[in-house]
Amino acid sequence: MLLALALAAGTARCATAPLPTPQAPSPQASADVTLRVEVAVGGKQRILTLPLEEYVSGSVPAEMPLNEPDTAVAERLARLQAILARTYALANRGRHAHEGFDLCSTTHCQVYTPPERQPAEVARLVSAAVEQTGGQIITDGHGPIQALFHADCGGHTSSATDVWGGPAPGYLAGVRDSFCVTAPTTDWHLTLNRDHLRRILNTSSDTAIGQRLDQIAVVIRDRSGRAASITVVGEERRVLQGERLRAVISEQLGPRAFRSTRFRVEQQADRILFSGQGFGHGVGLCQTGAIVQARQGEPVRAILAHYYPGTWLEPLPDATTRLSAANSRLRRAITRR
Ligand SMILES: [Zn+2]
């Protein structure tokens, strides 16, 4: 009963509190904005100065799978990602200022593929989506929001505070997601030999435990069910943040092995079994859940309202003039998808 009520409340928020209707897009204003983007060209890192909308066109297909059988769904997802890419770029412009550019083109910022390297069909789809959403960004009234996204939240998005510490805007406090859990890819499993996990932990001084691994246990979970604090006991005893454990394992085994901190751990004689849901840090928009909603015909602005509650769409240039202090702090803290 409680679950049913919670589900109903979650759905009601979408249905009864839609984002205010956006004003007319302002392509002229966004055309005036340029970004310095570090891109690998011919094996070398180059800094390209790109108009905002061209940058968005190169980021959309690199960050969102668009191979949907239903063209209308692919178009909706391209529009959604165009708004995300534009908002993210403006909120994080200057993140690499100390290195002489605005944004890198890896998952540290946003992946970027020059439009000329995209298949013609994808480039056409993206170009139309970028034009249709021209100049639109997501705002909470304090400039472009920190439009973080990730592959799959596993059923509840994370609070940015729980993941990175410090204060964070209310739209990144975490929401329930009943959509991604219906996708077949949400569960993951990883079995490691006890000695293999010990050696992985010993690759970094802050997680090293010495010659034995006796025990690993989740001691604190956050509100979204993620492992916030983990104790690892060997020759030395460590208390690790969930994201730190994910990072040290990912550095050795790649990002797809230990996909999220929404996991359970089971210990057997010589093996450690991890099983979890989701992929990524879990903060902001869940792409798997957004894809499920897009397939159900949910409009772009309703999908955005679900994952970033209390925000709305606004045209440039109004939104570019104010960058909140919370955003400036967050963009230094965010580490990985
Ligand atoms: Zn970067």
Ligand SMILES: [Zn+2]
């Ligand atoms: Zn989700």
